[in-house]
Amino acid sequence: MKEDNKHSGQGGSLNFLEQIIEKDLAMATTGGRVHTRFPPEPNGYLHIGHAKSICLNFGLAAKYNGKCNLRFDDTNPTKENVGYVNAIREDIRWLGFDWEEREYYASDYFGELFDMAVVLIRQGDAYVCDMSGEEIAAGRGTPSVPGKISPWRERPVEENLELFERMRKGEFPDGSRVVRAKIDMASPNMHLRDPVMYRIMHAHHHRTANKWCIYPMYDWAHGQSDYLENITHSICTLEFEVHRPLYNWFLDKLGISQNRPRQFEFARLNLNYTVMSKRKLLELVEGRYVKGWDDPRMPTISGLRRRGYTPASIRVFSDKVGVAKRENVIDMALLEYCIREDLNRNAPRVMTVINPVKLVIENYPEGQVEELQALRNPEKPEEGYRKVPFSKTLYIEQGDFMEDPPKKFFRLSPGSEVRLKYAYLIRCESVVKDQQGNITEIRCTYDPGTKSGMAPTRKVKGTLHWVSAAHALEAEIRLYDRLFEVPDPENVAQGGNFKDNINPASLQIVRGLAEPGLRDAMPGERFQFERTGYFCVDPDSSPGSLVFNRTSSLRDSWAKMKDSQG
């Protein structure tokens, strides 16, 4: 029961795949084994949707004492390359999963696949077809109109065998012939209308180089690869549901009954306020709408990593979204909740002023500096304290001061008193403005008897974060927001484009002032900037010039209140 809690988003209840597996285990249908695989095509970067699949496949294996393979589905040499292989590996490892020595490639099986195809041809279950791609497509019919029989369908077995061999040897040009399964051109399932198994491609493959010039199609390669790897549960997304009869047909014709893999489909993850298709993501990158695949606004794993998301937060998220067969759109707020929950618990606190305004404490001794004790993380008092310098001239957040405050404004305004976090109570005495009327300086007095940690004093409504002017570190702060301003970016009017919905304010770069302890912060380190949000050090950062990415703002009920009041 405790285990169930750990792996299921719904307490003790099981998702439909877990139910299937537990039944299989109980009835020994898979010999007591659970063996899954995550099968990415190395032709793009992984995104949060893949993360769900990764967590599912590796998670199921872990939960049921099974194994999960990493298998690169590399059957199309024109689209795939090692660069993607490496990026995918890194992302999966970063997420926290280990495929041990089981890193496989569909291309590892090209030889076996060829031999199995020969078996099908011998049995009269496959044939070499000389039609062109266009002819095949035209002859396939439509879902409600049967396809036409290929003139090559009844080619003698010996001739098929010979042609197949010659295809392999490279005697024919690209596109001149294919091998097709002989199934049923009238099937209501389009995938059963003599699907292509092999095509000729004189292309360099990232692993097999020029050894092959015929390459298997997905449907032919996938199930057989599953079988060769002893996969018990082959889990994929819903769009492959109609492929399942074909998956099973190949297995049937090859006489595979022992250790026979079975395919199950679940609904892929959709997230609002973003797009997930490889094509659209690529468009964002190539159109320079974002800076790259790892731009912190991208829903890619590398983007989320750079944004400051933790692997654990993504795993928890994957767990919380659940697994089922109906189409779904997850609220971005759930992802944000997951990272806040993690970082609230684990990120050290630090004070950084993002939009600074100068504040001078008139009665504080000139030149005096106090080293104040500040909790590293109130959620983990055991981590102790850090030191923060305090002096006469400080900076606070512009938004923390209002000359004419509305009703429930708890922050600083003329005559009001607030606490400077870990320091003193201060009262605003006056403001200094420039000729345009902008506030350039806030003049305050402090009460020396109210130092943080001293005996109880009078209560104030507001506590402000601050930074000492003479000690502050200047930093570049990249304020990220959702990439799209509408929940469903793909929903556009006729002639429109999803890119029309891009949020023009998805990135704002400002220069802020940070407490000096941040001087040696390293890329990847995460912090909570007290009262503003969670931030992490960007790889662009260097010792002399800090760069922070905003992972997420803190929940802000004050902002919410303002919004709702118009």
Added chain:
RNA sequence: UGUCCUGUGGUGUAAUUGGCAACACGUCUGAUUCUGGAUCAGAAGAGUCCAGGUUCGACCCCUGGCAGGACAACCA
């Protein structure tokens, strides 16, 4: 006019396989707080796509509808 899949609060997922719907996010109160964060307490919100049927009893079983999605690359 084809085949397959799916319909449960705003969102997502449950319901011990027939016993009048639970959990999470979100929303809204209040308490508390040296983060308007966190935490704590509480509230609102679905009668399960529709119509019949079986049953003492249906989200669950049956029949018929309706709605949404997937499928017609030599992509995966």
